[in-house]
Every structure is written in C-alpha cells, then in structure tokens.
Amino acid sequence: MRDEFYMQLALDKAWEYQGLTYPNPAVGAVVTLDGKILAIEAHQRAGTSHAEILALLSAYETLSNTSIAFDPNDAKKSHTFLLSLPKDFFSQCIIYVTLEPCSHEGKTPSCASLLQVLALRKVVIGIRDPIEGHNGGIQKLKNASVGILREACQALIEPFLIWQKKAFVLFKLAQTTNGRIGGGYLSCEASLRHVHQLREVCDILLIGGNTVREDRPTLDCRFTKAQAPNVKIYAKEDDFDRDIPLFGIENRDVEIINTLNFLDSPSFVLVEGGEGMLKALKEKISWMLIYQTPKLSTNNLTYNTTMNLKFLHQDKKDVDLMIWSRQIGY
C-alpha cells in the first residue's frame, strides 16, 4: 500500500478527537513494520501524550506482545519508557504522522527529539507545523519526508489555525435527514455525549435568546459528568426567567450579550442554536457540525438560509451521521 493509505488511517483516527484536543491541534499517527500496521492512534486531549507517542507505545505492545503498566496518556512516563528501550527497537519501523512532530518542550517533552533518538527507518509527515517557532521538528529527523495528503492534513488542523487568531466558531446542529430541527431530542445518546465532550473543552457556549426562552435548556455536561461550560446568551433584552435550568448550574458564568465582539479573541466557541442564530452569525461561522438522524419527519421547524459548505469529514455516531464541514467564503 502507498503512503497515502497509512496517512488516511492516521487522519481518520485524528478526526475522532476533532475539537476535543483544544487548544492543541488534532493529530493522528500510524506505525508500520514491513508494511504491516502495528498501531493507529491519535492525540486525545491537551496535556496528554501526543499521537506519535501513543502510536509508538501501541506498536511496542504489538511487537513485544506485552502490555505497558502505566497510563499511556502520561506523556513524561511514556517518553521515559520509550527512551529506555533497546536502541534499535523501532529501527525498521515507519511512522506516519499528520502533522510535523513538535520540536518544543511544552506540557509534554518534544516528539521530534524522541523520534531523533529512536531513529526509525522513515518519518512520513503530512504537513509542516504552521506555527512559527514550532516548525523545527523536521530538522532533527533524518529520513523524514513531508507532503502526503497535504490538503486533508491541512483541513484537520484548520480549527487550530483559526483559534490562534480569533474565535473558532463551531455551529452545532441536530437535524433529521430531511432537515427538520424540532421535535425534542433528535440525536442518539452517542451524539449527545459527543456534544457534551465539546461543551467540556470549549471556552464559551453561545446560544440565542429565543432558544433559551422557548427550550429552557440546561446546557451542562451531564453525559460526561464534567464541569458545565460558561454560556453567553445573545439577546437584545435581558428578560429571562432565572428559573430556566441553565442559570442554576454551579460554577458557571452566564452572560447576556448584545454584541458579538468577543468573537475577535482567540478562543473556541461552540454555538447551539437554530435558524435565528445561524442568520445572526452567518459569516462569523467557521465550521458546521451536523448530527443527522436516520429519520424523515414532518415537524415544521427547519432552517431557511443560504450557505456554501465543504464537507470535511463524515462518520457514524451510533445510528446518527456526524458531518463536519467548513463554511466556504468564511
């Protein structure tokens, strides 16, 4: 199989954690030996092991037919362990990684330095790290090549590029297959759980005043048992009944706003709304995330607006379809 095949496996894995790695980029990695796939892993959460480390640990487990005795997401322990292996342990392996291995020491040790020591047969990289000062990884590596599935690897880290400069605005929508957005919970539990994971990592959950008045939502993370996100309600008037559940959640800020200026600041803003918010935000929306349920419905709530999208990735969430797309012209 060609390099593109393995890189695509790395990409697909990375998309499982899209958004959830904030403020880090989503990254995937695959390790092979003589064309045989030893590991397919992805970075899961900021502060934990990078994709390359998880893939190397998993490859170690496959090759040695043993299980490691520590948490693979403990980056320091993982680096120390990998450095303790015999010098040529991975010398015949190839690693495919969607983004250039990091050269700087952050919350976790540098992956490029580690790969330098492990001296794999080849390091195949999707794209260079676009952040200035972070792109020294490749210089440390012999036998590195770059530019496999470049466009797809670029799309994968687009949120990361946006939230460096301003808000990455992810508009989430749950709909039936014929585009109806009303009628109670539309999504399956796996989709709801995924929304709650996104709520957990975002900086702000933005919602429209009408949705608050009509749906009286809670907007917490009960499915993941995590801290509920801070909420901004975009509304002309502050006439909200404070008994609406979202106001009663501990340790969360709720702010009623009549300007969207805060979107100029680097951040991750998740938007949950309907037609009104979609029209109000319009050109400020970076990406759409649609949970599409396997139903046709006669519910009359729909969304009537124009927008050009590019589908970036689609996957199942249990019975639902989850569709990631970028707004063209954004």
Add this chain to the structure above:
Amino acid sequence: MRDEFYMQLALDKAWEYQGLTYPNPAVGAVVTLDGKILAIEAHQRAGTSHAEILALLSAYETLSNTSIAFDPNDAKKSHTFLLSLPKDFFSQCIIYVTLEPCSHEGKTPSCASLLQVLALRKVVIGIRDPIEGHNGGIQKLKNASVGILREACQALIEPFLIWQKKAFVLFKLAQTTNGRIGGGYLSCEASLRHVHQLREVCDILLIGGNTVREDRPTLDCRFTKAQAPNVKIYAKEDDFDRDIPLFGIENRDVEIINTLNFLDSPSFVLVEGGEGMLKALKEKISWMLIYQTPKLSTNNLTYNTTMNLKFLHQDKKDVDLMIWSRQIGY
C-alpha cells in the same frame, strides 16, 4: 490488526459498486501476507471477475512486481492464469471476503474450486451465501472461518436478497444539507455520473407523473454513454406532452402505469422523484440513496413525510455526500 480491520476494508471497497453488480451481490475481498495488505478489490459488474479473483490478481502483481497482460475482469482468463501459477504461490496469504466464495459454475468459474487449488493459509469469510444451492463453497475449503462483521456483510448483500423475491426499490434523492430538493441540478458531476451508472443497470426507472410534467426530464445515461433505462411513469392520467425529452430516446420503453403491482416481480427498480412519489410508494421503498450537497438553500421545495431509516454506508462523491440507508419496518 484484527480480522475485522481487513474485512472492513473489503466492505468499504464493495460499497463502491453497490447496486452496480446487479443481478449479482456486491462483494469485496482483501489479500494479506504476514499482515501486510497486498490487494483490496471488489466485484464490479455481473459477468466479470468476482472480488476474490480481482484481489488475487492484484496480490500477484504486488508480489511479483509485474503487471498482468490481460483484462483482469475477464473471469475465464483470470482463472486460467491463477491456476497456472506455482502451486505454493499464495500458500502464506490470507484472503478476506465479505461473502462465501461461489461454489457453482455460472458465467464465471467457481471461486471456491479455485481457492481450493490455490490453498491459501486462511480464507476468512463474512457470511455464508444465503442462496440455496450456492452455499457449498465453504465445504471445499480447508482453513476457512466464517462470521466476521456478520451484520455489515449481511447489509451489503441485502439488495441481492430482496431482488431474488420482488423488486428492490431504491429511492434516489438529491438534496441540500438543509433538505431542499428544488432549484435545478443540485448534485456534482460525480454524483450525476453515479446515478447514470445505476440507471444503466436497473430494470426499470420509476418516476411520478408530476415530475415528468414539471421537470420535463430526459432520464438517459448520457454521462456514461450507455443505453437509457426503460421508464414507468406512475400517473392517474396519460396527458403527457410527447415532446418531453424522455419520450424521444431510442430503444427505450416508456409505459404510463396506474398500479404498482409490477413491484411484486424480482427486479431492480430505481425511483427518482420528490415528495409525491415518496408518499405514494412509502412502505414499498427498500432503500434510500441520498446525494447530499454541501449547501444550505432557501429553495422552498422540500419533502414532508415520516420514515425511519438505518444508515448503512456513507461516502463522498467528489464534493457531495452519498448516503445509503434502509427503511426500517420495510
């Protein structure tokens, strides 16, 4: 990687030809050696080589680093060639195939007999052939196992099972992401080409009277330069302007019908219509095939009905999303 991983690759490949293999089932096959993937292939069209044959030929090319000099879709030549190889050529290989290799000689020689001679290390089969008299394949094979990704392999051949007994009714719809079905051509050329491929193989293209009157369609296969399908127009009255292009296509039958009894006969019926046909057919629809374009639109043509679906497979067709689903309760 586990057997499921390779079987999934075979499944994904087979879905590329879903419907197009009529009256044969869609089948995919993967060949590996020491865990390394040598070939991923699928049956493409009735009368041509089966998936196993294409995968073995492709594996031969990989292993020998040569190209075969004949058309791999010529089943007889392919069988003869594979039988001429040294006896142990594939003896260390594993083949994964979504459906039990055929035991009978039809338009093509028996795959089970061929695999018996080639004596691979393992034959991993998704599901048994459900057709009586066709399910002797596994008995011929040593080292065969069955039951990997059973449910997905079953879904793949569901059209085949239906069209043995009555019409497999595939309702095709092109829509925007917010469920609008009007406003001229919605789909990209790759999607239109795929529709024309389906038109080419189906027995009947069924369409509603109103669509004929309003859209004045041609319903040919100009994108694939093939023979246009026979058309049945479901309408109460035969008041059609014979200048509508679909009536002017050579060598095609057009029939105006006011009953759907013909759906009781084993066949492949492709339906292209809107809300009217969807409601008229309703419980007679086996599967839906939706080409979803990356657009939101304010066009007011939509479809307002209820239906429960199960998403079976999704893939891109250039910029569009192509979603295959089954009607639940069908």
